[in-house]
Amino acid sequence: MVSLEDLKSLAIPAQTKIVLLVLDGLGGLPRPGDGWTELEAARTPNLDKLAAQGNLGLADPVAPGITPGSGPGHLGLFGYDPLQFRIGRGVLEAAGIDLEMTERDLAARGNFCSVDAAGLITDRRAGRISTETCARLAELLEKIRIPGVQLIVRPVREHRFVVLFRGDGLEEGLSETDPQQVGKAPHPVHAELPRAKPAADIANQFVAEAGRVLASEHPANMVLLRGFSKYPRLPKLTDIYGVRAAVIAVYPMYRGLAKLAGMQAVKTGDAVADEFATLESVYGDFDFFFVHVKRTDSAGEDGNFDRKVSIIEEADAQIPRLLALKPDVLVVTGDHSTPAAFKAHSWHPVPVLLFSKWCRPDGASRFTERECRTGGIGHVRAAELMPLVMAHAERLTKFGA
């Protein structure tokens, strides 16, 4: 894979515009009977027309056989090798509630839990307290004072919260406090790497203080911390390729992931059509647009083949208004497969459609997994798509003389 440093050295300014349309969990599996995948069963006249004029391919989000979470799935599409750039769960959780992070932040996922008089856990989820209670307790925790560190504690949902430890020299490499069973005391945090020692000390101080602050609360009288992770130092798309990039996504986590890559979040309505209206309204302000459609994935997770088909068709119906903007490069793909038959994220490669006037057309008749298999892009890693996109946008100069 070409390094981001090399890509940066090849990037040249251009006026071209790029749209990356991600139908979350797009890839599918055949249904019984006709053996069609969701994409095959969907009526997609607009995408099919693009398939005839553009290039198709299959992309492995991480590597063959690897089922990605949403983090690695999107990082790959943004051009980062997900095996090299890893996003911890604490950071992902913070991204998921639209919490602004800085490079000085160490994030952790928190649970409120119940402990008995001996400090042994009786309920790892504190009876799933309401989100309102969670918000009130998070405010209490945020008042904890630890010298040299600023604490940001925010509710997520029910018993779940996020804590950011903001300060200098706070490094990754911390063990979790959750013993994963009742009847045990929370583990102390220990540093798995020498450089993580200061952060471990601070996390332990926080847990001890939390126990005091919550002592009179019931059932949420203690906290468990997991997924300690540092804000990832991703080279931003702006720095690498010189593009002004925007994210149009309904769910905060996808906006959060895109912001890590240097994209600017744009406010949008919930419906698929709303997102395309947003694209139209900000089209003059950016060069690169990541448009995220979530519900294909949700339908796949629910095992609802027909609903996934209808959301694909809903997105297809928006393609003409997208093309009216005359993007120089349009990519339609998924961050991973979520076949309705599998009811979960899967490792299956993701169909990719790349459309630009510089394509050497495949002449495919449809945009389906089957046609993608013999497309001109070939079978690639998702992270290899971004250089291809930038090339078609005439944003990369010649390598070597």
Place this chain on the structure above:
Amino acid sequence: MVSLEDLKSLAIPAQTKIVLLVLDGLGGLPRPGDGWTELEAARTPNLDKLAAQGNLGLADPVAPGITPGSGPGHLGLFGYDPLQFRIGRGVLEAAGIDLEMTERDLAARGNFCSVDAAGLITDRRAGRISTETCARLAELLEKIRIPGVQLIVRPVREHRFVVLFRGDGLEEGLSETDPQQVGKAPHPVHAELPRAKPAADIANQFVAEAGRVLASEHPANMVLLRGFSKYPRLPKLTDIYGVRAAVIAVYPMYRGLAKLAGMQAVKTGDAVADEFATLESVYGDFDFFFVHVKRTDSAGEDGNFDRKVSIIEEADAQIPRLLALKPDVLVVTGDHSTPAAFKAHSWHPVPVLLFSKWCRPDGASRFTERECRTGGIGHVRAAELMPLVMAHAERLTKFGA
């Protein structure tokens, strides 16, 4: 990618002969109207017959989306990963005038320029002096004496020249002296890496001396140096595979690139037919022949679709006399795409045809980008072709027991 060390350990002696026929810039894009690429529009009955019996594929010269210069394009075909083995501009310029280099050489591209009494540049190209004047001034510069270093200074064309600093301990990592604008003084050379310090000192001595030597010349009274680069230590094809390799190419740069890989340059006439006549005449003397046809690329750069078609046809017409030599492996491909529609090198993958009695035939009807997309070689990196070639030539033994 298999390392060159591994390949070397697998190489075994054989009597087989290999021809690598490179039609420079072969890959194309559709023309308006019938949507045919140059290769599709060309009448290539001989290549098509080979396509039916051999294997087709698509090769990315460097990686998807990366447009290669001629250096990386050819290095890939010779089996070197162009991302690992880099050839600097100074070395390429020296190769381009058939200048013999050694591993002790640090090469730079030079411009004669004009400076005023205060030493500020008034013309970065010294009014594009004649090549004859350039040759005379290069001789003057070559007389400069710097202790411990031999200077080789040769004219290229008009104001451009090459200088080789030949000596021990001269390392890469030097900044350029060209400020890229008039009204400024040439920059001093500085070492971007500590080990490049001795080379920087010598380059600065050279520039200072050049100013003295040229003081009375007009308009070429100063020099600018760029692209400082060390002769690359490429393992030679002879050492890796044990082949005696020859290059048949009209343009010196391609001969120079091939010599870096350990090939021996053979004198040839200019026409395509001349190159094949040369191949016939030296066929007994070598095992591996790199035959380079330049004008497909030139036609592409000129945007001349029809001329590119006719040069492809000219090459096709030579295939029978090539086959009469009974090579054990014949590869026909390009070092990159130069679509007439794009008028420049591009990132599009290059069609590859591999013909040998050991092919599992694709049964393709033609040698075109379209057929190559579904060929048995698949979609590979150009550097992956060489092991495949050597395998078909029965020059690689089993890996592992």
